[in-house]
Amino acid sequence: MEFTAGGRLEVRLTASDVGKRVSVRRLTEGGSPGAKFTDTVGVLTSWNDGVLLITTRGGEQVRIAESSLVAGKVVPASPARRRGPAASYEELARAAARAWQPVESERLGDWELRAASGFTRRANSVLPLGDPGLPLDEALARVRAWYEQRGLPAYIQTATGAEGTQELLCAELEARGWVREVTAEMWIAGLAPVADGVDPGDGIELTREPGEAWLGRYQRKGASEVALKVLGSGPSVWFATVPGEGGEPDAIGRCVVDGRWAGFAAVEVAPSQRRRGLASAVMTALSRRALEEGASAAWLQVETDNEGARALYGRMGFTAHHAYHHYRAPEPDPGPDQAGH
Numbered sequence: 001m002e003f004t005a006g007g008r009l010e011v012r013l014t015a016s017d018v019g020k021r022v023s024v025r026r027l028t029e030g031g032s033p034g035a036k037f038t039d040t041v042g043v044l045t046s047w048n049d050g051v052l053l054i055t056t057r058g059g060e061q062v063r064i065a066e067s068s069l070v071a072g073k074v075v076p077a078s079p080a081r082r083r084g085p086a087a088s089y090e091e092l093a094r095a096a097a098r099a100w101q102p103v104e105s106e107r108l109g110d111w112e113l114r115a116a117s118g119f120t121r122r123a124n125s126v127l128p129l130g131d132p133g134l135p136l137d138e139a140l141a142r143v144r145a146w147y148e149q150r151g152l153p154a155y156i157q158t159a160t161g162a163e164g165t166q167e168l169l170c171a172e173l174e175a176r177g178w179v180r181e182v183t184a185e186m187w188i189a190g191l192a193p194v195a196d197g198v199d200p201g202d203g204i205e206l207t208r209e210p211g212e213a214w215l216g217r218y219q220r221k222g223a224s225e226v227a228l229k230v231l232g233s234g235p236s237v238w239f240a241t242v243p244g245e246g247g248e249p250d251a252i253g254r255c256v257v258d259g260r261w262a263g264f265a266a267v268e269v270a271p272s273q274r275r276r277g278l279a280s281a282v283m284t285a286l287s288r289r290a291l292e293e294g295a296s297a298a299w300l301q302v303e304t305d306n307e308g309a310r311a312l313y314g315r316m317g318f319t320a321h322h323a324y325h326h327y328r329a330p331e332p333d334p335g336p337d338q339a340g341h
Contacts, residue, residue: 013072015047019168022054024072026064040064041075043160043167055170057161058304058323059183085188085260085297089162089322090129092186092261092299097127099256099263101233103226106146109133113146117226121182121326125155128169136172144329154329159186162322170325177330184303187318191262191298194316195287198280205241206289210254214241217249217268231266234258238289240282244270251278255286262290264300267309279312 013022022044025037042056050066102114102123110130116123124147132139147154156173159165174180210218210231231237234256244250250273254266264286269278287298300318302309 011069011072013044013074017074018044018047020044020074021076022072023075024052024054024064025070026068027070037070045167045171053171055160055167059160059170059180059325061171061174085190087188087297087299087321089159089164092188092321093127093129093159095258095261095263095299096122096186096301098258099234100230100265103229104150108139108142111139111143113143115147115150115152116230117224118152119224119227119230121155122157123230124152125157125326127157128166137176140176140329147329155181156327157324158327159322159324161320165322170327173327178327179330180325181328182303182326183323184301185320185323187300187302187313188321189298189313189316189318191287191291191296194283194298194318195291197284197287197316198277200281200285200288203242204281204285205243206285207239207241208237210239211241213243213247213249214239214252216247217241217252217270218266219268234263236293238286240286242278242282244273251282253279253282253286255290257290257293257295260294260296262287262295262298264298280316283316 013024021042023039023041025039028036028038040054040056040062042054042062044052045055045061046053047066052064052066052069054062054064056062097112100120100122102116104115106113108126109132110128111132112127112129114123114125114127118124126143132142134142143156144154156169156178158170158173160167160170170180207214210228231254236257238255238257240251240253240255241249242251248270251269252266253264253268256263256265264283267279267282290298298318299321300313301324302313304323
């Protein structure tokens, strides 16, 4: 924020700025000119009936009464990054989609409808990169019908917090009763520093397919044929296994090499083997293989409440690029007979 107590405070915003990244300052509720200020930065997603709706980087929606504003302005679309590879949201979203492919997909304009018998939300949700080619309500009806035909709940994956993300779509979905169930973040880093991490030694096995031992450690037990197809999808897929006693690995990981990008997932360590550096060793081994294949940058997805993973990846040089969310369609309104009328 660049507002100063000694400077002149102005609201340099209008409803025509909807869709732009803004910074606003308002009085706290019930405040007076001498009261404390509250600052909010995010995308202005609507301005109706005297209320501004701002979606923050993490996807939180903040409603602000126009009467409480003391300053506001449009700010650059995204702050300059001090470290890590340069990357657009769309580039990362497409790389992530190629690394975790559905069994079935269909285009709706620039939207991709994806299904994989319910195995993970990522493979069973709409990726809306652009215009669906229909009015929004009609597009959402098509989405719901498509998933209903497959016996699946309708999900749409959106993102916030970077240039080109979907704050406006998030607001439209929430206004229509769609419920945000999951929020996670996409983190990125230069690949070479990750490869220079903990020495993996000679005990990590790298394979093209997940063996029975790898699947035994994977958190989603009992991998079906569909799950195996999703896990094995991607331009160049590698699975890392740290052998353990009794046949179950001490740790596992997965990496997909795709051009300059190496995407990491399923890095898991047996509870009894944690805090031994095995997760770092798995990441190092996979990174070195990705470097050999020409990758130079890394990405991964981490949930916002996974403090252990966030600390680990932060030490490796990863930083948050954007947040992503899965919105679930609301339950259909019951008809008169179902409602008991």
